[in-house]
Amino acid sequence: MGSITLEHVNKSFGEVEIIPDISLDIKDGEFVVFVGPSGCGKSTLLRLIAGLEDTTSGHIKLDGQDVTDAPPARRGLAMVFQSYALYPHMSVRDNIAFPLKMAKMPQAEIDKKVEYAARTLNLGSYLDRRPRALSGGQRQRVAIGRAIVREPKAFLFDEPLSNLDAALRVNMRLEITELHQQLKTTMIYVTHDQVEAMTMADRIVVLNAGNVEQFGSPLDLYKKPANRFVAGFIGSPRMNFVDGPEAEKHKAHSIGVRPEHFTLSTTAGAGQWSGTVNVAEQLGSDTFLHVEVDGLGLMTVRTDGDRTFAHGDKVYLTPDPNRIYRFDAAGKAI
Amino acid sequence: MARTASVQTKIGFTILAWAVALLLFSPILWTIVTAFKTEAEAIAAPPTFLPQTFTLENFADVQGRSDYIKHAWNSILVSVGSTLLGLVIAIPAAWSMAFAPTKRTKDILMWMLSTKMMPAVGVLIPIYLIFRDLRLLDTVHGLTLIMTLINLPIIIWMLYTYFKEIPVDILEAARMDGAELYDEIVHVLVPMAVPGIASTLLLNVILAWNEAFWTITLTSGRAGTLTAFISSFSSPQGLFLAKLSAASLLAIAPILLLGWFSQKQLVRGLTFGAVK
């Protein structure tokens, strides 16, 4: 079981308030992703849950039990670090067995569990190697293996994929998701990559400057962003924003349109806004156009990959009227 | 400088470097060869370089006269003992400074090092009197204690610089894995810092072995180390050059060999990690 509750958690380093006041309720078995720009406090929040940092005020509860003052070793959580943090002087086998040894488990049982973890993660043939003899992806698996053998109440992942190359990252993303489906253990995953957040999470916590901007399912965040920050952060390429008179037409301080919510035409006058193609990124499946819209500035537009555009082409855009996001002066969604 | 030097330049520099190096080494070399000469040959004029009659008699004489083995054993006990004791005290302290630093950590380190600046003579008399009253004079454990205190700042400083290079992530991973402080230090930190701990150990054994103030002032017969052993030969009367050389060679040989094998590891330690 692994429900995690944060009650008015505050973290300050001296005068600097990293996390002003956060309350969260993470249910048992959930896959929750903390996402936000660097410096938003997401890693600090994870370390507070882990017990590697202590709260300045507020409480952290694990399965209803207050663990605010418990050291990390006694919280029964497992963590996968960005650097993997494998023990360089131990073989893969000993790395995975370490938490079990610390738990004073009988050797026979340790062996069984290590074998099992190694099989699950395809590490069988590397068990006697040292971490430095492994590739990045293999090290990642060892770190995960070390986490799963001890059957923790919850897994904490601190940007675990950021040191891997793009192809491997997609693979590991899937593997971690599958692992979650298989284990059904609570997982908290920190990343700055909103694609990882969208694809993996049951629910996402969007953090900015130590505050929770929104906590909800990926589609919730995409469809009903609570504010301009979330709207801009979730979705790729990012949402286009327009201020001023054009926004006032929609009775808002600013409006936002996602690149995929435009109708595009090359016929003169066949659109609300006109503009000139600046750069066309043709990915094959999609084409992203960076359009200099007359009077409104640069916008990104997604269109299908079959049409070709060149620099200087004149285009006409119509935002989908049902998918225009409206924000007030404070940036809150209307 | 240019690595594309011509062969002539290389030969020139090589000859010069060897000449200077041999000049620096000549006192040691001279001691080595003299130790195997007879007394008559040792002071012969003009001198011979290699011994004409090779003899080991000097070594036997030195052992018979001053009991080299006992002094060497004391040296080993004091230098290794004080270093190990120092490590036991220093490892937790260095762990604290490297992984839980506060604003005062650097001040504490500087203060510790500054205790090294205190001239030994300034505190010789009280230490001498305290040792006399506690019956620690001329004892191996008394000397070991002093040597530990003298070298503790260096041991802490060296370990601190080595520990600082270990990513704190790995210690945190151990904590997450359920390791208490003892396990974290014994099973994770120490094995990872083995190279650093080894060179700390080496340098401090050497420093303690060669320490020649407290060993001479606080010991006489029983607990005398090799520095005291050799100081007993300071008046040449009754002892000639060959035997003196043999005694000298015996006193320095163990640490000379240790130093040769470990000189690369020693550099960082010698500068407290300030030059890598």
Place this chain on the structure above:
Amino acid sequence: MATRQTRTLARTMMAPAVILLFIWMIVPLVMTIWFSFQNYSLINPMMTGFAGWGNYAYVIGDPSFTQALVNTLLLVGGVLLITVIGGTFLALLLDQPIWGQGILRILVISPFFVMPPVAALIWKNGFMHPGYGMLGHLWKAFGLQPVDWFAQYPLFSVIVIVAWQWLPFATLILLTALQSLSEEQREAAEMDGAKAINRFRYIILPHMARAITIVILIQTIFLLGIFAEIRVTTGGGPGYASTNIAFLVFRTGILSNDIGAGSAGGVVAVIIANVVAIFLMRAVGKNLDA
């Protein structure tokens, strides 16, 4: 970054070292200061009581003190000068492409591993002895009268011995610093057309400044307390010609059994060391960050 628990733990773990060193520093020092104001002689037990500044007046007023102070400065300064300059040249030489670099390093570093009394004995008997020392033989070979080094130039002889012991240290540190100067940096300077002398002046020397600082700092710590070399060779003589402060305290306190005066000398030695330390830290401290 750590939790309160870790920090509390850290303080506990540091306590033994801090407490031990604190006691080691403060107890003997307080006792020394106390003795320095007492009439306390091991030879004359009748001589007791408060001495006021008497011991200080006795120690500082004695001409031997001034001489010992000058000798201390000459010894430290002389050895630093020889080792830093010599060490720089030697380091530059060993950094050249030469054959047998590994063995050369071992030969050069060796004197550092020789314990001070042995170093003193080797030089005293094997080299500087007017009768059968190597230098004596050498002088005779040139038809010169052998020099009785310790009688004629006692302090200079001690400086030579100590410099021989510390030259390897300076060389090794400076060589290490030199080798960390990247090849590109040197080649860039060469490409820019810098002459060898300018390369040394503007590239190499500034790069070595930090290492030189450290050599000076560490050597000074040890050189202020030079003892065994003097004890074994000259015994501080002739007269007080080769007595430094450390040896003077030893002579007064231990050899003459005058604890009071010896302690006063000890306090003075501590003050001198502190003055030098503060001066050093000020002068070179900016080159150092722990």
